[in-house]
Amino acid sequence: MPREELTFPLIATEAGVTPSTLYRRWGDLPQLLADVALQHIRPVAEPTDTGSLHGDLQAWAEQYIEEMGSPLGRTMLRDMLVATQQDQVTCACVDITREQLGILLSRAQARGESGPDVETLLDQLVAPIVYRILYGLQPDVAFGRKLVDQLHPLKV
Numbered sequence: 001m002p003r004e005e006l007t008f009p010l011i012a013t014e015a016g017v018t019p020s021t022l023y024r025r026w027g028d029l030p031q032l033l034a035d036v037a038l039q040h041i042r043p044v045a046e047p048t049d050t051g052s053l054h055g056d057l058q059a060w061a062e063q064y065i066e067e068m069g070s071p072l073g074r075t076m077l078r079d080m081l082v083a084t085q086q087d088q089v090t091c092a093c094v095d096i097t098r099e100q101l102g103i104l105l106s107r108a109q110a111r112g113e114s115g116p117d118v119e120t121l122l123d124q125l126v127a128p129i130v131y132r133i134l135y136g137l138q139p140d141v142a143f144g145r146k147l148v149d150q151l152h153p154l155k156v
Contacts, residue, residue, distance in 0.1 A: 008032075034082065037076035038092055041073075046100075047063075053104060053107075053108035054148065056108070058144065058145055060101070060104060062144050064129060065140065065141065066141075069129075077133060120151075125144075125151065
């Protein structure tokens with residue numbers, strides 16, 4: 001059904017609970033949708049291990065662009081942004097991304113590779129991708145590869 005038609009009473013009926021239960025837990029529809037989005041973006045497995053940080057970042061960026069750039073991914077990103085009144089939603093989304101990037105960096109370190117820190121990856125890899133997705137400038141795999149290649153001076 002179109003999002004504009006979603007209401008707490010409709011969702012409550014479908015879930016077999018009272019609308020007040022939903023209001024107590026989430027407060028409003030944007031918070032509920034953000035929580036649903038957050039559950040959907042949680043990875044079910046660790047990022048792909050290609051044997052190098054450069055390869056791992058390229059594989060990760062490609063998957064991130066594919067998932068977040070899909071119609072569902074864009075909707076989920078927007079839902080999380082709408083719900084920014086409660087910082088835990090936004091922070092949880094960033095924490096998931098930080099964790100994934102941290103896994104890549106830990107693997108690289110275990111292989112003896114050096115690389116940028118997580119915050120640099122958020123700023124120089126993730127942020128441009130999310131910006132393009134949210135503003136309709138659909139990034140593609142080549143864009144993700146270019147961003148990873150630009151990290152090369154940072155020893156990726």
